[in-house]
Amino acid sequence: MRVLTAAEIRGLESCAVESGVSMETLMENAGAEVAAAVTEKMDVTGKKTVILCGKGNNGGDGFVAARLLAAEGAKVTVVLMQGAPASDLAKQAYDKMGRGIEIIMYRTAGGAVDAADVIIDAVFGFSFHGRLPSVMEPLLARAAENKKAFHISVDIPSGAVCDTGAVEGACFKADLTVTFTAMKPAGVVYPAAGFGGMTVVRQVGIKEEHLEMLPCDTESVLLGNICPLFPKRDPEGHKGTYGRLLMICGSVGMAGACIMAARAALRSGVGLLNIAIPHALYPILAPAVPEAIFTLYDPTEAPGEAVLDAIDKASACLVGCGLGTAPYAAKLVDAVLENAHGTVVLDADALNILAKTPEKLLVPQAPVIIxxxxxxxxRLNGRTMAELRADRLQTARVFAQTYRVITVLKGAGTIIAAPSGETRVNTTGNPGMAKGGSGDVLAGITGALCAQNMQPFEAAYSAVCIHGAAGDLCAEALSQHGMLPTDLIEKLPQVFLQIEGK
Ligand SMILES: NC(=O)C1=CN([C@@H]2O[C@H](COP(=O)(O)OP(=O)(O)OC[C@H]3O[C@@H](n4cnc5c(N)ncnc54)[C@H](O)[C@@H]3O)[C@@H](O)[C@H]2O)[C@@H](O)CC1
Ligand SMILES: Nc1ncnc2c1ncn2[C@@H]1O[C@H](COP(=O)(O)OP(=O)(O)O)[C@@H](O)[C@H]1O
Ligand SMILES: [K+]
Structure with a gap:
């Protein structure tokens, strides 16, 4: 699904006005969609409906919804969160509300919020930036405490920044967000995405051809979107057809990371898996991954002929899961960066090794995914965690463009950014995956798809989506508490069944 910024939506709004659709109509339709979302959920007759309205057009949508819900028999209270409406459009919508709707100021609204059956958040929309004014915080906290009410946000949960998904202060917590025209970053990028509940996109009068003509470099990813990227396996295919993945992963003390990545790669369709490990790991790895072949190396020596030959033959290399950061590991990373022909996937310790010298990411001729x-x-970009959380999209984009690497910034709503500026936001997965080892599974899937010659950007976002889909199946079957990263691997066949079935 395409994800549009506030500026892009404003541009579409101007096109709509030029083609004869008035702003009043857009607002009327927006308010009607919000009212419809409530009436679809419940019979509103006599229901105490509190609408928190700001002074801008988001508030205007709230006034329209107020009028329409009151006409359906709801007992509506409008709360002015910033005093009288400021925009002309919002003023018109306010005046049209007429009698029969209670209008109160936010300072006296606590009781109404506590007693509400429905709370509609129409305080701020896509023009919000910075932090929610602190005077609004107590009322939002009371709205969240009213657990029996249905909470619905208009366009964006108030407190979230549209284009970055940042939430710096308090934010309205919604069960449902009705957003207009297109998905916005705040609907899919965390932390904002964690406040909006389910987000539905509703059309309010922007012409479809205007929407389709708009170039868009950001999309959200669902399993259904990636199915066409997986052609049927060739009936005459042999192991050579499906690529040769070289993994340089694992060390004494971290063999498990290598085993999980290897098993995930094998369950993701790769033809041949070669694992380069120190001799000491062979007795553990060989029985754990019987399908693999092994290239054994001596960690006290520089990467030898056998490892260099393996790098030369690989259609993709995955480096770093459980590798450690010893000097020999750094030499192995260098050997891959300098010699790989196929896509290079760098995870975990490979990234820790490169943190001091990220410019080395520019060395490979081959595409790189981190x-x-x-x-x-x-550690790689030298920024703080607060800076990262303030704009996860841009963090991944800037790194991808600066170092010309596909950047997979993991976590809830993983961001996948390409050097071209194209970006994807994943929508699968859940917090049951927040356990050491999940990342190794993702690395294995990514390496396997690259080895099979999928385009690297498509491989990167498909792997993230598949990994999250396996996580969702695990959560359903085993619970978020009880599921393990190794269970993700066992669920991969079920995900590929869905992909092959399409
Ligand atoms: N453009 C469109 O296509 C449509 C837009 N509509 C609505 O219009 C909304 C946007 O309306 P507006 O542009 O009037 O703006 P908002 O309603 O998002 O914000 C209101 C005002 O708050 C100010 N503000 C921003 N950050 C603040 C902060 N931290 N503290 C205090 N004030 C702050 C802004 O400068 C703005 O003037 C959309 O989100 C949507 O709900 C709908 O009416 C339908 C169509
Ligand atoms: N709350 C969450 N929602 C969705 N996915 C998550 C969540 N927490 C973690 N994950 C996923 O689990 C994986 C964890 O990877 P990582 O942090 O590298 O763990 P490790 O290296 O310990 O295996 C990532 O793919 C991440 O996106
Ligand atoms: K809102």
Whole structure:
């Protein structure tokens, strides 16, 4: 699904006005969609409906919804959060409300919020930036405490910044967000996405051709979107057809990371898996991954002929899961950066090794995918965690463009950014995956898809989506508490069944 910024929506709004659709109509339709979302959920007759309205057009949408819900028999109270409406459009909508709707100021609204059956958040929309004014915080907290009410946000949960998904202070917590025209970053990028509940996109009068003509470089990803990227396997295919993945992962003390990445790669369709490990790991790895072949190396020596030959033959290399950061590991990373022909996937310790010298990411001729979690990202770009959380989209984009690497910034709503500026936001997965080892599974899937010659950007976002989909199946079957990263691997066949079925 396309994800549009506030400026893009404003541009579309101007096109609509030029083609004869008035702003009043857009606002009327927006308010009607909000009212419809409530009436679809419940019979509103006599229901105490509190609408928190700001002074801008988001508040205007709230006034329209107030009028329409009151006409349906709801007992509506409008709360002016910033005093009288300021925009002409919002003023018109306010005047049209007529009698029969209670209008109160936010300072006296606590009781109404506590007793409400429905609370509609129409305080701020896509023009909000910075922090929610602190005077509004107590009322939002009371709205959240009213657990029996249905909470609905208009366009964006108030307190979230549209284009970055940042939430610096308090934010309205919604069960449902009705957003207009297109998905916005705040609907899919965390932390904002965690406040909006389910987000539905509703059309309010922007012409479809205007929407389609608009170039868009950001999309959200669902399993259904990636299915067409997986052609049927060739009936005459052999192991050579499906690529040769070289993994340089694992060390004494971290063999498990290598095993999980290897098993995930094998369950993701790769033809041949070669694992380069120190001799000492062979007795553990060989029985754990019987399908793999092994290239054994001596960690006290520089990467030898066998490792260099393996790099030369690989259609993709995955480096870093459980590799450690010893000097020999750094030499292995260099060997891959200098010699790889196929896509290079760098995870975990490979990224820790490169944190001091990120310019080395520019060395490979081959495409590079990096899969940092937020801590690794901050080590690589030298920024703080607060800076990262303030704009996860831009953090990934800037790094991808600066170092010409596909950047997979992991976490809820993983961001996948390409050097071209194209960006994807993942929508699968859940907090049951927040356990050591989940990242190794993702790295294995990513390496396997790259080895099979999928385009690297498509491989990167498909892997993230598949990984999250496996996580969602695990959560359903095993609970978020009880599921393990190794369970993700066992669920991969079920995800690929869905992909092959399309
Ligand atoms: N453009 C469109 O296509 C449509 C837009 N509509 C609505 O219009 C909304 C946007 O309306 P507006 O542009 O009037 O702005 P908002 O209603 O988002 O914000 C109101 C005002 O708050 C100010 N503000 C921003 N950050 C603040 C902060 N931290 N503290 C205090 N004040 C702050 C802004 O400068 C703005 O003037 C959309 O989100 C949507 O709900 C709808 O009416 C339908 C169509
Ligand atoms: N709350 C969450 N929602 C969705 N996915 C998550 C969540 N927490 C973690 N994940 C996913 O789990 C994986 C964890 O990776 P990482 O932090 O590298 O762990 P490790 O290296 O310990 O295996 C990432 O793919 C991340 O996106
Ligand atoms: K809002």
């Amino acid at each position: 899969t940092p979690h937020p801590g690794e990202m901050c």
